Amino acid sequence: MRTTIRASLIFLHTALMAVSPAAAAETVKIGFITSLSGPAGIIGKHMKDSVELALDHLGRKVGGLDVEIIYGDDQRKPDVGKQLADEMLKKHRVHFVSGIIWSNVMLAVAPTVTQAGTFMIGTNAGPHELAGKMCNELFFTTSWQNDQTPEAMGKYMQDQGIRDVYAMAPNYAAGKDMISGFKRYFKGRVVDEVYTKLGQQDYQAEISQIRAAHPKAVFVFYPGDMGIQFVKQYVQAGLREQIPLYSVYTIDEVTLPALKEVAVGIFETRYWSPDLKNEANQKYIGDFRKKFGYTPSFYGTQSYDGILLIDSAVRAVKGDLSNRKGMIAAMRKADYKSTRGTYTYNVNHFPIQNFYLLKTVKGAGGEVEMQIQKTVFENHKDAYYQDCGMKW
């Protein structure tokens, strides 16, 4: 009888411990949302692996506290992402939500998270809304604002004297940002702007249209799986020799293993490259290759940086997760070893950073890789920060 009572008491105690918020404070809970299934799953893998590497580097602690990561698969759908965020906030009571590849998902998730008083640390998507009117003190990103990268490409192509460009992107928030960013610096004629369905895999019909329009060059934004499909089909259709292709977020370490030689010679602009020489980057790439056996991508570095950024914030408030003000102030300093080198935060919590021109080349060992050609922008600010009401 007595044992029964004792057992019940122990049970009750454990149950109360499990649900009481005080107990939860000893662990940092981070919800990490990305796309793990479907064609974009490969990107999610890059991000998830990088998060794990970051935790390894931090000794499986964040800011000195135990850490629990809850991964969520948004299936590239905003509504699923929103639902995941709700669940993470209400069921798991996370302190930070991080990750998110797609701008449309980000637009659904970020407000949900920040309205609940929780930090949203973006590690890829940078829709212009969040840089401008919808900026929020609880929102930080370790990546970039969508427009910035195509701005660099637009500038490069403008400088090269290329005219009559045919522009293509998937039809979602980032796709439109990319084209508008491109047009901000490219002043030549845009023959046509075509938006395709997000996640589309067969571009043959669009490629036929391009051929019929015979532009001087094609500019595209096709991240991940879409990039693999588009570039392959572009080459298969015999357009590569007819019309040169320029791209952003299309040729990268995620798509190169599938594209290989097909991508050689294509230009990209970007804020990061594996051949960027700094200590943090070399350590990251070296350890990543050792642990996972493949070359990481910018999706990975951003996610890695995201965990380090959170770590710097929690460390700054000495593990007092209720001290939001302190954590905001800490993160604004960007005081951690970023893989891109040092950078600063703009008022809207978007990085001010360099953008480079990259070219796909056959490396010394015969493997296809990307190499920095030159710097297009130095300490480049996004075009929307003035719309952001935050002052600091």
Added chain:
Amino acid sequence: MILLVLEQTLNGLQYGVMLLLMAAGLTLVFGIMNLVNLAHGSLYMVGAYLATGFYQWTGSFLASVALALAATLVVGIVVEVVALRTLYERDHLDQVLATFGLILFFNELIAIVWGRAALYSSLPGWLSGHMQVLPGVRYPVYRALVILVGLVVAALLYLMVTRTRLGMLIRAGASNRTMVAALGVNIRLLYTVVFGVGAALAGLAGLIAGPIYAVQPGMGEQILIQVFVVIVIGGIGSIRGAVVGAVIVGMVDTLGRAFLKPVLSIVLSPSAADTAGPALASMLIYMLMAAVLAVRPQGLFPVR
């Protein structure tokens, strides 16, 4: 402009051929066994995975095609014997639900074996190039081959159904299976064979699709609904209907996507055309199906 229409017609034909390969098996299963098999798309997926897997393993494209075809045939037969047999006598509602359950199972099984992320199968060099169809029109070799294979398969199927004993039995079974059995034909075996052939065709569609689309769990469902549209338009159970339906749907879908927007912009304002064009284009085949059913409730080529 004419060249563009020609090229888009080829694209439509290529898509139609893929639909046809899927539709042929589905319509036979539907027609003679009276089974609504939503899991047909899973066989397509299995075909795509197996082909990709075998290609990585053997390094030979043709060997992987042969192996994948044989393997999907076997998978189809196993699925028929284990799961679907008991469903023939059930009503359509049960069939829809049970095969919906099979979809979940297959998608997850594939996800466990190969992971959720998509695979990319590449083509051997001799298929990844392009060819000159007409002066100024280059067309990918692989897609041209797809069209050719599809047309050959369609012709073979047509001959099989119209000229062979098996074809006669299939048609006879579609109208009166009790009588076919009462005349000494093992109708169960016939069903299994037909299902296996249908599965192999779906697998063929899947392995063809591999290099064009991403190979991923759930890929079957993306095409399945279109395939249903094809067979409903064509008339359930009719191979001829499937051929005609597939070509119609392939053409309407592709040409609609390519030309509806420019055509509409002649009539409407550009911004209205921008909105209405893609909307109408993606709805076109469903409107077509509703229209066909309104006029001919049994499809274009009713079996009975």
Added chain:
Amino acid sequence: MGEPLLEVRGLTKSFGGLIATDRMDLDVTEGETHAVIGPNGAGKTTLLSQLSGDLRPDAGLIRFVGEDITHLGAPARSMRGLARSFQITSIFKDFTALDNVALAVQAHAGSSFRFWRPARRERALREPALEVLRTVGLAERSELMAANLAHGEQRQLEIAMALATRPRMLLLDEPVAGMGLDESQRMIRFLQSLKGRQTILLVEHDMDAVFALADRISVMVYGRIIASGRPEEVRVNPEVRQAYLGEDTLL
């Protein structure tokens, strides 16, 4: 005799190469029991289905109470007073016997677009229904599920449902089909009790039933009426004997 209640002119229906009804003429007078006989496959059920509106004729005219009803559907014909029974028992199996008949009453008792009051508590539906069940001798079985009734009882229920619509004319498709001798005798006696009060077009195979009930008989072969007349006339008609009863003379 005045206007016929039911008038059929040139009715034609074919299925593929099979001509089931071949330019057929037929009259049924008010109050009479008119039997259509003929071998199986002669097209009797096809004829009945065209009369009831379940099948659309290819050509011809059907007139009921002076109105052309050729293009009306089955429900509209039921509303005008044509009620049919089916050769293969057709009832609502998952309802009670009483529900079955009450439904038939309901169809003819005002709008059924009523969404609130439970129909099983409407006395205006239940009482007439029970009354009809009593007439056909199923009153004790009223609360049984129709599926659980014996075959003969289901046949009775079939007739009860037709009667409950208070028809001007009953179309009966082999009412004693599949019944044993006793059951069919009982059914015949019941149908006899309706004679005079109810116009009946009877399609039947069972000669006992036909000769016990019919005022007039039309003989149908190969989609055509080959003879029509009073029972004793038909019985001795050599053409009928040859066509319907056998072909000994030709063998």
Added chain:
Amino acid sequence: MLTVDALETAYGDSQVLFGVSLAVRPGEVATLLGRNGMGKTTTVRSIMGILRPRAGEIRFEGRPIHGLPSYLVAQAGLGLVPEGRQVFPNLTVRENLVATASNRLGNPDPWTVDKVFALFPLLAARHRALAGSLSGGEQQMLAIGRALMTNPRLLILDEATEGLAPLVRVEIWHCIERLKASGQSILLVDKNVRALTRVADRHYILEKGRIVWTGTSAELAASEDIQHRYLGV
């Protein structure tokens, strides 16, 4: 060659056959007579394995065949000409004959399309027509030809002359006589007593799921009372 013993069959809850027993000997033409709804077709369907009998035994050439799926029953040597003809309407006449043709039991002089056409010249003229477009009589001939093409040891004809014009019926009866003359065993299911007493050797009368009378043609022809009581003639 065919013996049916105490066969009971039910559709769901309602039993239709209550112990039917009959036998057909090699080379003979036997009949199963009875009014509509008495269980004739149910008996045929039970023999053919289309319905699963609840009880009883069916043997064909000594082998038990009850409970076998119908294709195995057919393969054992039973050829069915079903009630309502049931030709395959979407197949041509020739295809109807060829589709299910077989000679599993090794008939030394098997049926061919040409032999069927010789038996029914009407079909030869229409061999490319869809069976669904044939007249009732032609369909009946086709159904018989189709069954013959499986080279059965025993041919079962269920209501083979129903609903046909007198002249056509006569032709069918002549054909059955010819088949009988060639040594074909036949089980006829019909109501047509007069014609049957000429063609058949022995008769079984079915009433409410039971065999109530058995006898030779002569006995049946002599018994007006039996004819009237059970067959309504």
Added chain:
Amino acid sequence: MARSPRALTLAAGVLMLALVPVAAELLDQPFYVDLFRRIMIFAIAALSLDLILGYGGMVSFGHAAYLGIGAYAVGVLTHHGIANGYLQWSLAILGSALVALAIGAVSIRTSGVYFIMITLAFTQMLYYLGISIEEYGGDDGMRLAVRSQFPGLLDLRNATAFYYLVLGILLLFLLLGQRLVDARFGMVIRAARSNEPRARAIGFSPYRYKLTAFVISGAMCGLAGALLVNQTEYLTPEFMHWTRSGEIMFMVILGGIGTLMGPVLGAAVFLLLEDVLSAWTVHWQIILGPFLVLVVLFAKKGLIGLVPDEAAPGG
């Protein structure tokens, strides 16, 4: 009647649902209020489907369409700055009723597989329509800026108030459904399902009744859509995806077709199973899939069939 095992189950179920917010409060697990509210919303959708599927025999494979219409009615009005709930929800009900009228008018003329396919086709059309309207987020859908507002009545931002509103609507629909299927109207659609040629022969034109039932069902499901978009605070064409129709249908079958409590039970078990299984393994669908097949094959009457019932006549 009142003491039948099913009535007791119903009472216990209602009591349990009523206590969920209290329990969630005590356990400090507000998530469960969300979960059970979601369950009840899908229960309403499943209930609406069962009215035509179970009682009317119409295998609509496009019921998600009305979920979408209801959701879009709320989302679109909110997008244009009209947050008034009375207006929004009326539009949701009216809009889905009209769409159901149009879809039903065409599809009820077909039957069997063709009915399944044509309802699916219409839903696909709406799905693609939703995807193409950029103004309302296209593919991406859009956030619902505010939940529907019922000034002076209640505030949906209050999770508990919203919860009890949904519970109230569910109970109301259970009652309405019960009256409907037992009334003359219900008898006709059940009769038409049981034996349509017979129903016609005794004088009913089933088409009109079936169409009306189809419209009522669509309207109910439209309201469920309005609730759902308030629940998720996100509008997306995914509400109308065909697999959603499949899920709703599965809830009905799982719980018990042709009953009123069945769909509610089915929705609860389906969503709880999803919640539990997905927490346990990411590959939860490999369990759910075969489970579905087994339910179809062996539990013809659904889960509710396990609860004994007096032989209720007229299934």
